Amino acid sequence: MRESIIMKIHYGTALGAVALVTIHILFRMTQNFSESLQYQNVIANYHLLPYALMLEVVLILLSVHGFNGLRVILLELKQGIVYEKLINYGSIGAMAALIAYGSRTILMAGMGMS
């Protein structure tokens, strides 16, 4: 992929995350902090489908942004054909793994399996 497309995704995911994390924080401010962390209140978030979907999107945005950022740091730290291939595919793998694990949590909590 062209580097400019990757970086557009990087900046786009950052902007998207700012917007959605703002909504997330505003929602949390409807209760006081300790209340928002109570078990039934946390579970209730996941049962609200639009909110659970938003959390899923935040998860995707930040996994893509964070691991691409890490990829950039590692590419600048050391060079080499094999090393760079490893970093590029490794980051995609790590993104996918984190998204899969996070989605599993969101799904299980949403279906009341925890």
Place this chain on the structure above:
Amino acid sequence: MAVETISKTPEVSLPISSDSITLRISRFNPKNDLSPIFAEFKVPIQKWTTVLEAILFVKQNLDHSVAVRYSCRQASCGSCGMRINGKPALACYTKISELNSNIVTVEPMHNFPIIRDLAVDFKQMFANHKKMKPYIIREDSEIASDTKEFLQTPEEVEKYLQFSYCIKCGLCNSACPTMATDESFIGPQGLAQAYRYVADNRDDGKKERLKIIDQSHGIWRCHFAGSCSHVCPKGVDPAMAIQLLRGYLLGFRK
């Protein structure tokens, strides 16, 4: 770091001078040495003595084996870049008197392989410069008979003029924090030259150049430290060139 002190005093008759400084020169031959050492010399100076003149005084009178590259002595050829009291600068364009110090330390530029002492290897920088296709690309020509020169308005010239002042001294690359770890990075010198031609309305090579810089070790590895523009002795602003080039790649500029 070990310090070798060579306390040779000049034997020749010197120009009248009341002042002298200690010039510390980093000595390193990668073929024989494990790490650089500093050699110290007492050098007489006058108000107008440049760092390059002080080094050449050492070569003429105290130790001819010091390796330094220079040519024009007037900030035109781009040969004499080095670290002077820690800061990247041209030795021929830095007066001792402006350093406000009795001890002047000269070291080779960072981010370049050292050939010997103060002389560094420009191979990679010149290769990156060439990769940017640093010439006007277009079908027709202004030198064939029955053609005319390509006229430009002052405004059109202004768009790229400052970037054409680059003398390929490498000081910007030596100051760049990305270059310190990413040896494949094109660097501010090359990127500023890519912009110099992209912004020239006589040129048709924009697409080609944008493609070359849009690589994993290309323009996106700049994180806007701005040190390149800070050290450039010719008033070129490579950091700005990079941001303007990004404008094309992100679709803000046509």
